[in-house]
Amino acid sequence: MCQARFAHQARLQSKPRLLDLFCGAGGAGMGYYRAGFDVVGVDISPQKHYPFEFHQEDALEYLRLHGHEFDAVHASPPCQRYSVCRTIGTYNPQEYPDLVGPIRDLLAGIGKPFVIENVPGAPLLCPVTLCGSMFPELCTPEGNQLRRHRLFECWFPICMDGMECRHNVTGRRLPTVGVYGHSGGSSNRDGVKFFGIEAWRQVMGIDWMTSNELSQAIPPAYTKFIGDWLIRAVEGSRLTDPTPSLAAKPGRRGRWQT
Ligand SMILES: C[S@@+](CC[C@H](N)C(=O)[O-])C[C@H]1O[C@@H](n2cnc3c(N)ncnc32)[C@H](O)[C@@H]1O
Numbered sequence: 001m002c003q004a005r006f007a008h009q010a011r012l013q014s015k016p017r018l019l020d021l022f023c024g025a026g027g028a029g030m031g032y033y034r035a036g037f038d039v040v041g042v043d044i045s046p047q048k049h050y051p052f053e054f055h056q057e058d059a060l061e062y063l064r065l066h067g068h069e070f071d072a073v074h075a076s077p078p079c080q081r082y083s084v085c086r087t088i089g090t091y092n093p094q095e096y097p098d099l100v101g102p103i104r105d106l107l108a109g110i111g112k113p114f115v116i117e118n119v120p121g122a123p124l125l126c127p128v129t130l131c132g133s134m135f136p137e138l139c140t141p142e143g144n145q146l147r148r149h150r151l152f153e154c155w156f157p158i159c160m161d162g163m164e165c166r167h168n169v170t171g172r173r174l175p176t177v178g179v180y181g182h183s184g185g186s187s188n189r190d191g192v193k194f195f196g197i198e199a200w201r202q203v204m205g206i207d208w209m210t211s212n213e214l215s216q217a218i219p220p221a222y223t224k225f226i227g228d229w230l231i232r233a234v235e236g237s238r239l240t241d242p243t244p245s246l247a248a249k250p251g252r253r254g255r256w257q258t
């Protein structure tokens with residue numbers, strides 16, 4: 001009994017631990033770290049630029065074996081199955097696994113607060129949408145904004161008051177920076193100049209990734225915002241219950257979700 005209370009006290013004094021599944025080079029992980037979590041990443045491919053503890057493993061397998069060791073989980077399964085390029089040419093989305101459902105089922109069974117992130121079109125439940133234009137710091141010095149909508153299915157209360165897209169607020173109609181494909185270069189046919197890796201790094205708020213890693217990443221500002229709400233849910237359940245259960249379901253987009 002005393003030992004259990006001692007262990008609980010020790011847990012309260014340590015930082016909460018977040019499992020970052022499909023972690024890539026750590027865009028999402030960095031935001032959770034800045035919100036106050038100790039972050040551990042898992043990816044099936046080597047990630048030599050990942051800035052935290054890293055395990056090269058299959059995400060579902062790792063979650064099955066170790067999920068219960070963490071206070072919260074974030075999952076960014078690959079988006080090729082759902083992204084807009086599924087309508088282009090010979091691209092066949094069926095060649096890519098549908099991981100959202102299996103990940104959600106496993107996470108719900110573990111009973112800790114969790115986030116599933118993906119692109120518009122992915123089968124997420126009542127997700128909130130974040131956009132580069134919601135974060136004034138995510139732009140080039142000239143004012144070019146990041147346009148990168150990402151959906152977050154959040155199984156804890158989150159308030160979206162004031163989080164509206166602010167596209168072209170200056171009225172200057174500056175080109176936005178799209179972080180996909182390859183950075184730099186130009187298209188003679190369209191007369192379009194593409195932004196280089198420096199602009200990509202500025203608008204993503206990430207200075208440690210290659211262009212390939214950047215094109216897959218979540219801006220840390222997005223997960224800092226999500227993480228600030230997640231850590232409240234985690235701290236609350238840690239105070240009251242050593243084995244927290246899900247207190248909330250994902251709700252309607254925006255406002256309070258409880
Ligand atoms: C969209 S990227 C993640 C980007 C990352 N969240 C970030 O913000 O930088 C998806 C990642 O999933 C990884 N992946 C694909 N299948 C996987 C699996 N079965 N288990 C673990 N990782 C996997 C890929 O290697 C890729 O790095």
Ligand SMILES: [Zn+2]
Pocket residue numbers: 131132133149165166167
């Ligand atoms: Zn937007």
